[in-house]
Amino acid sequence: MAFSARYGTLIGLVAIIALFSALSPASFAQASNLINITQQMSLLAIVALGATFVMALSEFDLSVGAVVSMAGIVSVSLFGAGWGVPVTIAATLAAGFCVGLISGYLIATFRMPSFIVTLAIGTVIGGITFWISDGATLFGNIPVAFRDLGRGTLAGVPVLTLWALAATVLALFVLDWTELGRRVLAIGGNREAARLSGVRVTYNSVWAFALCSLFAAIAGLLLTARLGSAHPTGGNGFLLQAYAAVFLGMTAFRDGQANALGTLLGAAIIAVVANGLTILGVPNYLQDIFTGLIIIGAVLVRNIGHRAS
Amino acid sequence: MxxxxxxxxxxxxxxxxxxxxxxxxxxxxxxxxxxxxxxxxxxxxxxxxxxxxxxxxxxxxxxxxxxxxxxxxxxxxxxxxxxxxxxxxxxxxxxxxxxxxxxxxxxxxxxxxxxxxxxxxxxxxxxxxxxxxxxxxxxxxxxxxxxxxxxxxxxxxxxxxxxxxxxxxxxxxxxxxxxxxxxxxxxxxxxxxxxxxxxxxxxxxxxxxxxxxxxxxxxxxxxxxxxxxxxxxxxGQAFKQRARAASATGGATMLELSGLRVAPARPSIDLTIGGGEIVGLYGIVGSGRSSLLKSIWGANPLCRGSLVLDRSALPRTGIRSRIAAGVAYVSEDRRNTGLIMHQSILDNAALPRLGRYRAHRGLPVLSHRRLRAGVDAILSGLAVRFGRLDDRISTLSGGNQQKIMIGRWLDDDIRLLLLDEPTRGVDIRSKADIHALCRARAAGGAAVLFATSDIEELLMLASRIVVMAQGAVTLDIANSGVSRETVLKAAFHAPARSGMAS
CATH class of the missing domain: 3.40.50.300 (P-loop containing nucleotide triphosphate hydrolases)
Structure with a gap:
């Protein structure tokens, strides 16, 4: 794989940072702002890293946004019912994990299209979330210990940034260094070939979906910790951006395969563009247009590169 | 022109x-x-x-x-x-x-x-x-x-x-x-x-x-x-297709199929293969060769019948039970059901035996060093020419891809090798290499069952010839002095529905 194909997306990120730095040296190019960006991208990165497992399987999980929202509402409700911090976190993560188990089981066992199944599961989860919360933003009495998981800094680095780094290391580890990860990539590459080689397709697929939902639930908890509240649709916006990040990431490092570092890079590009444009005073709707065009551009460049080689 | x-x-x-x-x-x-x-x-x-x-x-x-x-x-x-x-x-x-x-x-x-x-x-x-x-x-x-x-x-x-x-x-x-x-x-x-x-x-x-x-x-x-x-x-050099080695007669029974049916309406199949035997399975397209191999492999659920490998019964379905018992299978279609064409040589070669390359035996964590060493060992035994292990497997010639597809399974405790058209679309030299692999395995006591559409290959490699037509076995004969005509006649033989065949 050529250098330009491998590192082109990374060079793109550097170029975007350089461009914004030139346009706004006083605000954008400050260390404090760059650190701030790492915090802004952290939750998106965690959701996208989860989606990377499912994309490695060549499937989709469209319920991640709903799971983020659900995790917030579930945790605040449990705090409201007087549960302690560790138990609440464990229960919320278990709930997220189970959503993935169910989707993965339906998809792998009955060969249902993941697009439809997870869209439906996401809708169901959204409904349940609304039901629990009565459609209202929940404030509850969230313990300070929990809130500290999502705010403040450690040795000058925002806590959320550290969580995102941990998630990256975990996703990288699972995809590159475990049998599960290699088998998930094999199934995503050629399901029947993997099956005939003795790979347990259902088992590994279910794990990929469960990990995806687990990461979304983690992001939901951290979002709640940071905001000190939970809204029943608070996480829905992550869905499209997460897949944008994964797709951007597939253009980097790994020759068209979903990979953890690429996803982190994709999330960074999205966050830098949003931050830079906000600083320049560009309205929100234009940011959306730019983000969309960048994704199309990245995929286009990669495909043209592929054809040339 | x-x-x-x-x-x-x-x-x-x-x-x-x-x-x-x-x-x-x-x-x-x-x-x-x-x-x-x-x-x-x-x-x-x-x-x-x-x-x-x-x-x-x-x-x-x-x-x-x-x-x-x-x-x-x-x-x-x-x-x-x-x-x-x-x-x-x-x-x-x-x-x-x-x-x-x-x-x-x-x-x-x-x-x-x-x-x-x-x-x-x-x-x-x-x-x-x-x-x-x-x-x-x-x-x-x-x-x-x-x-x-x-x-x-x-x-x-x-x-x-x-x-x-x-x-x-x-x-x-x-x-x-x-x-x-x-x-x-x-x-x-x-x-x-x-x-x-x-x-x-x-x-x-x-x-x-x-x-x-x-x-x-x-x-x-x-x-x-x-x-x-x-x-x-x-x-490119004086090169002769090696004639068939003296046909090994089977040792102790390695695989025994009895009353096997892949579907209710299909004929039942009985087949016994001894250790050290190379059984060539011939049949025209649609004769049921491939589905028989897949059924033995546990990839297609069996409808009826029993399957005994080296005196222990195998469950009707489940690929992993076959792998654990020392069976290996190579699919007929390397592009669609054999290899993952856009992944690397390393990933493809390591896939069936990923568990071998753990960093510590108790944890499902891979050691990339062992992975590379293991795949290097597989490839060096196969005379495969390649650039780097991280190159896509699609950059290799068909013959080399095929050799990797077989070689990645080979291992000292393989007892039954199921090969579906192992040399289709493969150059003569790779074909000879693959035949040599089969012979070496058989010499080591494994049973080899290979399907082919190439009569010359059948007559050259097999120690025993089994012909299928319309899902039934129509010929099962030791390969000594068997003529092309005999094989073809059996391949186009329409077996009687009520088990009158042969």
């Missing part, structure tokens, strides 16, 4: 074509011969406008020929039937025939009836048997191949290029195809014919060009050369 001189094509550092010369005359069938990786496919892709040569000249009927795209090649009068099928499964044969061709229209509306009639006429002109109203997805592979060929014959071509057209055809269908090829040539078409089956080449072709390492090493008339000479030229 077509004159190629000094063609050069490089991909990165690899020179695929290194000065190819070729002359194709109208009204003659020209066999393009060479091992896999000799440059045949690249040459065809230059002709079809998929690749542009880096140097050299191509002339078509005296004029310079440099197609910029497959469409341009078609406009110039070339027709290609590729090895892989390029059909829309949901479309019928005639709908497929018009994909990429101007539709018959009146007032802007497509005239399906006219198109169907025109296609049916072409079919009838060549006397082929084909249901043109059925979606091709429900036709057999052989029929699909016929659709592809008819599509190429829809209008008169100057040059027809056939790339391994008979690879998936039965003997009878292949014979029909060869008759068509002869007829087209007699009508003045120049035909370029790529095949690994030399008996077929000698039966149908007039002229030949042999490529080796991207160079033309010889060309001329087939009538003036011999099989042995061609093989020697392709292989």
């Amino acid at each position: 077509l004159a190629l001189d000094g063609l050069v094509k490089r991909f990165g550092g690899v020179t695929a074509l290194d000065g190819v010369a070729m002359r194709v005359a109208p009204g003659r069938v020209h066999a393009l011969l060479g091992e896999n990786g000799a440059g045949k496919s690249t040459l065809l892709k230059c002709l079809s406008g998929t690749h542009r040569p880096d140097a050299g000249t191509m002339r078509l009927a005296g004029a310079a020929y440099a197609p910029a795209s497959p469409r341009a090649a078609e406009d110039a009068g070339l027709r290609f039937v590729h090895q892989e099928l390029n059909l829309v499964p949901e479309f019928t044969a005639y709908e497929n025939a018009y994909v990429g061709r101007a539709y018959e229209k009146r007032f802007g509306l497509v005239r399906w009836r006219i198109m169907r009639k025109r296609f049916a006429a072409v079919r009838d002109r060549y006397g082929l048997d084909l249901d043109i109203d059925r979606p091709v997805g429900r036709l057999s592979v052989a029929k699909c191949q016929i659709v592809e060929i008819l599509r190429a014959l829809m209008d008169k071509a100057k040059i027809l290029v056939l790339d391994e057209p008979t690879a998936s055809l039965s003997e009878a269908e292949a014979e029909t195809l060869r008759a068509i090829v002869r007829r087209l040539a007699d009508q003045g078409t120049a035909v370029i014919f790529v095949s690994h089956r030399l008996d077929e080449v000698f039966a149908v072709a007039d002229d030949f060009t042999v490529l080796r390492n991207g160079k033309t090493v010889n060309h001329g008339r087939l009538a003036e050369t011999s099989r042995e000479a061609i093989i020697a030229e392709m292989a």
